[in-house]
Amino acid sequence: MAITEFRADFPILKTKINDEPLIYLDNAATTQKPQAVIDAISAYYTADNANVHRGVYTLAARATAQYEAVRDQVAAFIHAPQRESIVFTRSTTDSLNLVAQTYGEQVVQAGDEIVVTAMEHHSNLVPWQQLALRKQAKLSVIQLQPDGQLDLASARQLISDKTVLVAVAHSSNVLGVTNPIKVLAQVAHQHGAIIVVDGAQTVAHQPVDVQALDADFYAFSGHKIYGPTGVGVLYGKLSLLQTLTPAQFGGEMISDVTWERTEFAPIPQRFEAGTPNISGVIGLGAALTYLQQIGFAAIQAQEQALTEALLNGLLAQSAVTVYGPQSVAQHGPVVAFNVAGIHPHDLATGLDLGGVEVRAGHHCAQPLMQLLQVPATVRASVAFYNTTTEIDHFLTTLQAVKEFFQR
Numbered sequence: 370m371a372i373t374e375f376r377a378d379f380p381i382l383k384t385k386i387n388d389e390p391l392i393y394l395d396n397a398a399t400t401q402k403p404q405a406v407i408d409a410i411s412a413y414y415t416a417d418n419a420n421v422h423r424g425v426y427t428l429a430a431r432a433t434a435q436y437e438a439v440r441d442q443v444a445a446f447i448h449a450p451q452r453e454s455i456v457f458t459r460s461t462t463d464s465l466n467l468v469a470q471t472y473g474e475q476v477v478q479a480g481d482e483i484v485v486t487a488m489e490h491h492s493n494l495v496p497w498q499q500l501a502l503r504k505q506a507k508l509s510v511i512q513l514q515p516d517g518q519l520d521l522a523s524a525r526q527l528i529s530d531k532t533v534l535v536a537v538a539h540s541s542n543v544l545g546v547t548n549p550i551k552v553l554a555q556v557a558h559q560h561g562a563i564i565v566v567d568g569a570q571t572v573a574h575q576p577v578d579v580q581a582l583d584a585d586f587y588a589f590s591g592h593k594i595y596g597p598t599g600v601g602v603l604y605g606k607l608s609l610l611q612t613l614t615p616a617q618f619g620g621e622m623i624s625d626v627t628w629e630r631t632e633f634a635p636i637p638q639r640f641e642a643g644t645p646n647i648s649g650v651i652g653l654g655a656a657l658t659y660l661q662q663i664g665f666a667a668i669q670a671q672e673q674a675l676t677e678a679l680l681n682g683l684l685a686q687s688a689v690t691v692y693g694p695q696s697v698a699q700h701g702p703v704v705a706f707n708v709a710g711i712h713p714h715d716l717a718t719g720l721d722l723g724g725v726e727v728r729a730g731h732h733c734a735q736p737l738m739q740l741l742q743v744p745a746t747v748r749a750s751v752a753f754y755n756t757t758t759e760i761d762h763f764l765t766t767l768q769a770v771k772e773f774f775q776r
């Protein structure tokens with residue numbers, strides 16, 4: 370089946386925006402959902418709805434089986450060595466906060482160093498910054514090369530025996546670069562530090578193997594990989610998870626409670642307090658099944674072609690500045706840019722009138738914006754269901770919007 374045929378699986382892509390066909394280029398913010406995901410959520414509520422891990426009755430067993438089957442699926446998807454390493458959370462943000470509130474609280478001490486990169490999303494910066502402030506630890510920032518790629522020399526210089534934790538995006542949501550996690554993990558481990566990887570912008574675009582990367586923790590969101598909002602994943606090495614006291618307490622996460630003490634449930638349940646997002650997890654499972662039917666080879670080929678058309682088309686236009694590498698060999702499916710003399714919000718509003726949905730703003734990376742010396746950028750980001758015709762239409766509409774403002 371040609372990859373373009375999968376587009377028909379996404380009902381929203383038939384929508385019109387301002388009387389124009391929708392051209393959705395904000396896939397880095399969230400992806401659209403295929404009918405298979407919508408149906409799986411609807412089927413769960415229609416036929417299988419019950420709370421998980423609680424009832425002995427048939428419906429509860431059915432809901433629990435479906436929920437737990439997705440844990441196996443996620444473990445296989447990111448090549449985790451065992452299902453117990455997969456914790457369901459609300460989002461990437463929630464996953465990273467979980468690490469900060471458990472590992473961070475229990476391990477980081479005054480004088481320790483936490484290392485992040487200059488391209489981090491606030492989700493993988495603010496939890497560490499706040500932890501550092503609470504603990505009187507030092508937060509250091511790995512710098513970037515002029516083209517936006519991570520400066521490994523800076524990383525090697527900053528990561529030292531004082532470093533306890535390195536937090537890094539697998540792929541940037543602004544610069545379109547993918548970072549050398551395996552190398553960073555090696556450097557961190559040589560100094561006795563752990564590495565926490567934010568995979569929010571990676572998992573939908575390339576195969577991820579947490580063991581090959583040697584990531585200690587790896588976080589991602591369901592909604593950026595064609596699944597529903599409100600569900601996320603935290604992978605953790607079992608040896609690390611076993612040392613952690615949960616940060617959230619309540620139902621589902623215990624095995625025995627008296628007035629005086631509580632014995633926690635085994636891993637990973639001890640990190641999933643309260644009723645989880647059951648339909649969300651089931652929807653995520655449907656999304657992974659759907660993606661695997663297409664296969665990453667086809668997804669990557671299509672997204673590379675789209676990125677090439679997008680990047681080269683933007684670079685060919687007058688007054689356009691593209692942030693991040695200028696060559697498609699180093700550039701992932703996210704392209705941030707500005708047009709001289711026109712505010713990003715004006716550009717995005719003009720594009721919206723033509724049915725083209727792109728993001729304008731700081732992309733939850735204000736320190737990076739400071740580094741780029743801009744308050745904001747426009748960002749176009751592709752998914753496999755986009756077409757080169759859409760990219761052409763985006764570029765023509767952008768040209769028209771530019772001419773309108775330049776007049």
Ligand SMILES: Cc1ncc(COP(=O)(O)O)c(C=O)c1O
Nearest residue numbers: 460461462490492542569570590
């Ligand atoms: C690189 C990166 N990290 C983290 C996040 C946060 O994801 P969520 O809002 O799903 O928690 C995003 C979302 O835009 C992102 O792009």
